[in-house]
Amino acid sequence: MKNKDKKQRGFDSAAVVQKHLAGASRGIYYSDTVLKWGEDNLLPQRLNKAIMESPTAGGCTRHFSKFTIGRGIQGELGDQVVNRYGDTLNDILEYSVEDGYAKFYFFTLHFNFNLLGEITEIFAIDPQLARKTRDGKHVIIKDWAGSGYLSDDDGLFFDMFGGPSAPIEGMRRDGIAKYKGQVYCYQRSKNRAYPYAPLAQALQSVQYEDSAQTVALASAQNAFGPKAIVKYPGSGDESSEEFLKFKETMTDLCGPENAGSMALVMASSNADGETSSGNMVETIALPKDAQMEAFNKTSRDNIITTMIMPHILLGAANGGMFTETAYNEAYNVKIADSLYDQAKLARAFNDIISRSVWKGMGPVELLPAEIKKQSKPPDNF
Numbered sequence: 001m002k003n004k005d006k007k008q009r010g011f012d013s014a015a016v017v018q019k020h021l022a023g024a025s026r027g028i029y030y031s032d033t034v035l036k037w038g039e040d041n042l043l044p045q046r047l048n049k050a051i052m053e054s055p056t057a058g059g060c061t062r063h064f065s066k067f068t069i070g071r072g073i074q075g076e077l078g079d080q081v082v083n084r085y086g087d088t089l090n091d092i093l094e095y096s097v098e099d100g101y102a103k104f105y106f107f108t109l110h111f112n113f114n115l116l117g118e119i120t121e122i123f124a125i126d127p128q129l130a131r132k133t134r135d136g137k138h139v140i141i142k143d144w145a146g147s148g149y150l151s152d153d154d155g156l157f158f159d160m161f162g163g164p165s166a167p168i169e170g171m172r173r174d175g176i177a178k179y180k181g182q183v184y185c186y187q188r189s190k191n192r193a194y195p196y197a198p199l200a201q202a203l204q205s206v207q208y209e210d211s212a213q214t215v216a217l218a219s220a221q222n223a224f225g226p227k228a229i230v231k232y233p234g235s236g237d238e239s240s241e242e243f244l245k246f247k248e249t250m251t252d253l254c255g256p257e258n259a260g261s262m263a264l265v266m267a268s269s270n271a272d273g274e275t276s277s278g279n280m281v282e283t284i285a286l287p288k289d290a291q292m293e294a295f296n297k298t299s300r301d302n303i304i305t306t307m308i309m310p311h312i313l314l315g316a317a318n319g320g321m322f323t324e325t326a327y328n329e330a331y332n333v334k335i336a337d338s339l340y341d342q343a344k345l346a347r348a349f350n351d352i353i354s355r356s357v358w359k360g361m362g363p364v365e366l367l368p369a370e371i372k373k374q375s376k377p378p379d380n381f
Contacts, residue, residue: 034140035132037194044104044128045145047197051103054209056300057199059314060307064198065102067338068345069094071367080358082122089358093349093366095124096186101345105188105195108139109352110158112181113167119356121181130185132193136160139183158183164355186348188341202306205299212296308337328372335368342366 037043051057072078078090087095092109100107108130112121131140142155159170161184171179187195199206304311310330312322346366353362 033133033135035134035193037131041131041144043194044106044197047199047203048103048128050203050206050210051199053213054206054303055213056209056303056314057202057206057307060199060303060309061102062098063309063313063334064307064338065094065098067334067369068097068102068341070335070338070342070369073349074365074367075361077353077358077361077364080361082358084121085123087122087124089122089349089353089364092122092124093345097345099124100127101186101188101341102198104197106197107186109184109186110181111161111184111352113171113179114357115168115171115176117164117167117355118359119352122352122356125183130183131155132160132185139185141183156180160185184352188344199303199306202302205302208295208299209303212292212299310334331369331372335371339368342368 034041038046051061072090073093078088078093080089081087082089082092096107096109104127106127108125108127110123110125111119114120125141128145129141129143131142131144132138133140137160139158139160140155141158158180159166159182161182167179167182170182174180189195304314310333312327312330313334315322346364349364349366350362353359353364
């Protein structure tokens with residue numbers, strides 16, 4: 001699998017384009033030619049951030065990757081070096097699944113070609129950097145999360161992976177020395193411009209886990225309870241527009257990093273509706289309720305259900321004891337569940353290899369993870 005003795009180049013955009021960076025053709029493109037990924041064109045960036053900061057989503061994604069990769073591409077083909085940086089085809093598979101397919105059902109590769117139109121090099125590109133053009137003929141590579149997230153004037157343009165004659169036509173058009181190759185975009189479903197990500201349905205739960213960690217840390221730093229109570233000095237009740245606006249302002253001022261440090265209540269008033277005098281801020285100590293525990297469980301269950309990941313594989317038995325037998329059964333069930341994705345990836349990599357200088361080493365055979373054998377019960381069981 002991955003060569004641990006060399007520095008991995010996975011998803012390093014500089015590795016893909018540095019040869020052509022100095023003379024990269026920007027072309028005459030405008031922002032309306034970008035096929036946006038999400039309303040703000042930053043959906044993969046938001047998904048990746050949420051997954052990286054959510055313990056459950058991160059665990060599910062890592063396990064999904066492990067089962068989808070399985071034992072990798074077998075034989076000499078899996079160990080074949082496919083680019084100038086020493087990455088093997090198995091390295092490319094792992095980069096594609098771990099940082100692309102497992103998070104977005106989408107991955108991107110860059111190909112260089114020889115004069116016969118055969119693929120001679122394969123690089124993995126971070127799919128967060130890739131956007132298609134509306135005409136379906138090009139892929140733009142740039143840091144979209146930086147300034148100008150809809151501007152494409154500083155992006156690198158590549159031909160979309162096309163038919164067998166497309167590389168030869170591209171070299172005739174640009175010249176052999178200036179031809180930048182093609183970018184291959186793979187997605188699990190073809191009926192959308194970009195795929196529906198695995199965790200899209202549970203995105204709010206994923207984001208909740210991130211915020212809950214911030215709240216828990218802030219609460220610990222604030223002795224697990226509000227340190228102060230703020231009295232609203234106005235008239236009316238807690239459903240009044242003025243109180244709700246004041247509450248929203250105070251919440252914005254505090255932010256999640258200061259959660260638990262303040263409680264907001266109405267100031268007491270007399271029979272004439274006049275608020276009582278006294279300090280507007282009083283220090284208090286209130287008990288912490290168990291509401292967050294229920295929210296944590298609900299969010300965790302939503303994420304695990306969406307990813308079809310058995311609880312026990314994440315180290316948490318659900319309604320039963322944690323036993324080796326139960327773990328092995330869940331492990332083997334997940335192996336069977338991964339066969340669908342493995343078959344789709346094997347077809348994709350076979351299509352790529354059939355167009356490459358390594359076509360004589362095919363076909364691509366992607367083996368599942370090894371089945372865990374059940375321990376033999378004792379004779380007196």
